[in-house]
Amino acid sequence: MDALSETLRVVQLVGAIFINARFTAPWCYRSPSAAAAAPVLEPGAERVIIFHLITEGECFIEMKNEAPIKLVAGDVVVFPTGETHNMGSQPGLPPAKGARLDAVLARRPRQLSYGGGGATTRLVCGYLACDARLAKILLAGLPSLVKVNVRGSNAGKWLEASVRYALAEARSPRPGGAGVLSKLAEVLFIEVLRLYMNEQREGDTGWLAGVRDRVVGVALTSLHERPAHNWTVEELARVAGTSRSVLADRFQQLVGSSPIQYLTQWRMLLASNLLARSNASLASIAEAVGYQTDTAFSRAFRREFGEPPAAWRRARGTGPAAS
16 A cells, blocks of 8 residues: 555544535635634644635635636645635635634535626635644645646546535435535545645655655655564665665655654554554554554653653543543
8 A cells, every 4th residue: 555545544534515605706705724714613623724626617816925826617726834815706806704714614514605796606615634743744845735626537527526416415404414525525635635746746845745756655655554664774775676875865855854754753643543543552552553662662652742652642531541
C-alpha cells in the first residue's frame, strides 16, 4: 500500500458538506478563516480544512495580498492554511452581511440563495477535520490555495454526481443523508490530493511531492508498510535503489526532515491512533510501533506530545482505564 493510502487508512478524517449555495450575479460571500470556523463546524477538532466545489457557472476567489483567481464548474479549491477569503461573481465586490456562522449552520447542509438575479453560480462548501500532526504531514509544502478540476477524471465526475444526489437526499425524510455527505466530503478531499499530486512540477516540495518522487516515494512507502522495523538510511537506500547520500538529501529536500526523523513522527501518529481508538496495552502499542521497551516508547511519546502515553490516553477518556 502506498504512503498516502496508508496514512489515510490509519488516521481518521471527519468531514461534512455544510453549505449548498445558489448565487446570482452580482454577489459576494466571505468565508471565515478555518480557525474561526472550527469551533462551529467541528468542536474539539485540532485542525479544520475548508474546501469549495463549483458545480455550475463561475466565480472569483480573492485572498489578502493575492491576485483574484477565477473558478469554473468542476473546480475544487482547498485552503491548507485556512485563510479568510471572498468568493464573488467578480473581483472587488463587498461581501454580503449575513447571520453569524452558528446561526447559518443550525441546519446542515444549509441552503443559501441570494444575489442580483444575473448569471447563476452553484457551489458547495465542505470541510475535513483531522489531527494537527496528520495535517502537518499531508499539507506540508502546499500553497495557501490548491485548485484542481475534478471533471478531468472519472472519479471526479462520479463524485460530483454523487454530491448532487446526496444533497437532494439530505432534504428527504430518509435517514442517512448526512452520513453519505460526510463520506463524500472525505472522498472528494482525497481525490483532490491525488489530482494535485499528478500536477506536481519539477522543483515542487512537500510530503505529496515526496510520495510521487521515484526515490523518496519508495522510501516513504517502506516506512509506512513496516513502521516497527529497525530501519537505517542505508537499508532504505537499498530498497529505493539509490545511495545513502542521494536518499538523505532528496528526502530532506522534499519532506523537510531526515528519513529517521520522519519514521519517529509516523510512529508517534500510529501510537496516538492506537491509544485513542483501542484498548491495547502500552507494551503492545510500543512493540507495534517499533520500541523494545515501554520506557523507550514513553520517552519518545513525551517528546512529541508533551506528556507520557498513559496520561495522554486518560485525558481523552480512552483505553482500558476509561472502559
